[in-house]
Amino acid sequence: MKRRLIIPFTYLCLLLCALLFISPIGLLLAGSLKPDDLVLVESGSWRALWPASASLDNYRDVFSRVDFTHYLLNSLFINGMILGLGLLLNSIAGYAFARLSWRGRGLLFNLVLAVMIIPLEAIAVPLFYIVSLLGWRDTYLVQILPFIANAFSIYLFYTYFIGMPRELEEAAHIDGAGVVRTYFTIILPNAKPVFASVAILTFLTQWGAFLWPLLVTSGESVRPLPLAIATFHGLPPLRWGDLFAFGVMMVLPILSLFLLFQRLFVRGVAATGIKG
Amino acid sequence: MPEEGRGPAAFLLSAPALVGLLLFVLLPFLLAVALSLTNLRLGSPLPLEWVGLEQYRRILNDPSFLHALINNLLFVLTVVPVQTVLALAMAMLLNQRLGAIAWFRVLFFMPVVFPLSLVAVVWVLIFAPGPDGPMNALLELISFGAWTPRDFLHDEQLALPAIMLTSIWQGTGFQMVVILAGLQAISAELYEAATIDGAGCWQRFWFVTLPQLRNTLIFVVLVTTILAFRLFDQVQIMTQGGPHDATTTIMFEAVQSAFARQQIGSGAAMTVVMFLVVLLLSLLQRRIASQEREVS
Known part of the structure; x- marks a missing residue:
């Protein structure tokens, strides 16, 4: 009953x-x-x-009022670079920490773990000061370079690699393959889940990046979408239809990826909670 | 055991990422501490000086920073419990073998993929003043007409709660997924054993689910708390700290100080205060979680 x-x-x-x-x-x-x-x-x-x-009038209006395509390309370029370079460098570092033995490994790994709890917000002011001194404001570089190396990504790769069986690598080692070749031919093809998780987490945090671009960009030329919609919101006349059309187009890339790969998204996010 | 004899190669492999972390995280962090001890102000004619803890003394006596700190604390103390309980309830609803459950998981998680700036813009419309505003209309409907329309984002009492609601809408899905993974890791045998011992629904939740979920919940609470202390995007877009500083936050004040007023020194001090809060919470979490391990 x-x-x-x-x-x-x-x-x-x-x-x-x-x-x-x-x-x-x-x-x-x-x-x-x-x-x-x-x-x-x-x-x-x-x-x-x-x-x-x-x-679809509002969508047409967006393109006539602002250069949406330009902002979209900015976002795609910035995110693509962070994602591509980040996956490569962080996974290789995770591999070196998990699988190779070298002097200073323990110390440097502790450093990675320590750095993990420093949020961007805590370093935004001095980082802004540094890039201003270097004359890097209003560039793509300043929106990409600081976000490639990521302690949490290294940590996720590390925990995955350390759980992989050793037999495959040993076979490659006996065949005379070097570290780099072993990584690309043995490790990489067998680690797709962790690459997917890290890619998704990176994309989730970076696609909406707002604070940092707000600080370091002033012109329209290199600004990404999250900042562009805030500017568009403040651009008179306030037309909600246009604004929402902008919003739909801005979320479409990440939303369609989510709907296509929703299992991977959920698994990637769940992976953040499973701590060793 | 790790392989031997590949020292230099291994170091070179990890070097690019490590250099990145050193240059763009560790160095700026140390610089944040250093700058917070100076009077640095961009374009100021005054010479750069070490001022010791003067900036900290000044911001902790600055009513607008203290106001921001209190706003931020109110935000944390409301959003963290509400979001965690909501996420737990939703995860438990989803952790059942029912038809179409996967669809609900997709729907609940969907707001997480929305950039905060877009979320903020949509919720500005939801909180629109007048009887046409969706939130006003909804409150009027469920109060059977007793609600009189308010201008949420320009109301000193309602602006911060409005931002809280916006953040809860966007963030709950993330916590829910982490908790759901924790729930699914609980062995079914524990529930069976509890049922054999005569435990009811509520007792199973209290004596099996919650203790088993303990570390997951500690983690979720910590992450939500840290995120809540970093609150910025929604404030910048929805209220710009107003009305009358009712929605300022630590980060909002730091940005105002360092970028609008060019006072790098005091902006750095504010972010260091925020980092200390985050650090304290992380240490606390580690301590509570490790105590649990010792007990079990």
Whole structure:
């Protein structure tokens, strides 16, 4: 008797939660398809989530009002560089810490662990001061270089590599393969899950990067999307339809990746909580 | 055991990442401490001087920094418990063998992939003043018309809660996924044993789920707390610290000081204060988690 009531009640709770978490997204999507003046007017009723006369006009307006493509390319370039170089360098470092024996290894690994708890916010002021002295403001470089090496990524690679069976590497070693060749032919192909996790975590934090670009960029030329939408928000006239169309296009790359690889996303995030 | 005899190669392999960490994390961190002990101000005619702990004395006596500290604490003390309990409840709902459960997991997690700047813009509309604003309309609906529309983001009492709600919406999915992984790691035998011993639903939660989830929850609380102390993006976009400093935070004040007023020294001191809070919490977490291991 009791059992029969529990399942409908669970679904009721699930649906209620889903409604709370999904409705702002529905509001965004529906608003992006509506005439500008209707977005706010209709937002207080169920019509907020339903575009009665849907059109792509707002999307066209975004492109005529700001150089969206330019911001998108900025974001893609910055994120692509951080991701590509970060995966390579951090995984190699994780490998050296997990699998090779060398002087200073223990000390340097403790340093990596210590550095892990320093958040960007705690170093933003001096980092800003350094890059200003170097004349690096308003460049791509300043948005990429500081974020390639990542202590947490090294740590995640380290914990994965240390759990891998040794037999494969030993076979390669007997065949006379050097460290670098062993890494690329044996380790890399067998470590796809950790690469996926690190890539996803990096992308999740970097795609929305706001504080640092706000500090170090002033012109439009190298600014990424999160900053561009804040600027667009402050650009009169305030047209909610255009703003939401911008928002939908800005989240589309990461949202579509999430929907395609949602299992990997969930696993990647869960990996942050499983500490050794 | 690690392989022997590959010293120089191994060091070279780890060198690029290590150099990056040294130059862009450790060095700036040490510099933050050093700069916080100076009077450095960009473009100032005054000579650079060591001023000792003067900057710290000054910011800890500065009403607007103390106000930001209190706002930040209020934010932490509200968001962390609410978000953790919500994430735990949602994870427990999802940790069941029911149809379509995977879809709900996708929906609950979706806000996490939304950049905070976009989330902030959407929630500015949600908190729009007047009866048309979604939040006003919702509150009017569930209070059967008793609610009178408010201008949330320009209301000293409501602006900070509005930012809290925005942050909870975006952040809960992350915690939920971590807790769900923790729940799934609990052995089913423990529940079976508890059921045989006659434990009810509530007792199983209290004596099996919570103790088994202890380290996961400590971790989740720590991460959420640290994130909450770093609060900046939403404030910058939704309220710019206003109205009347009702939503300033440590980072917001640090940015104001270092970048708007060019006072690098005092901005550095503020970020060092934030780091000390983060460090203290991390040490506390490690201590509590290791105590648990000793007991078990």
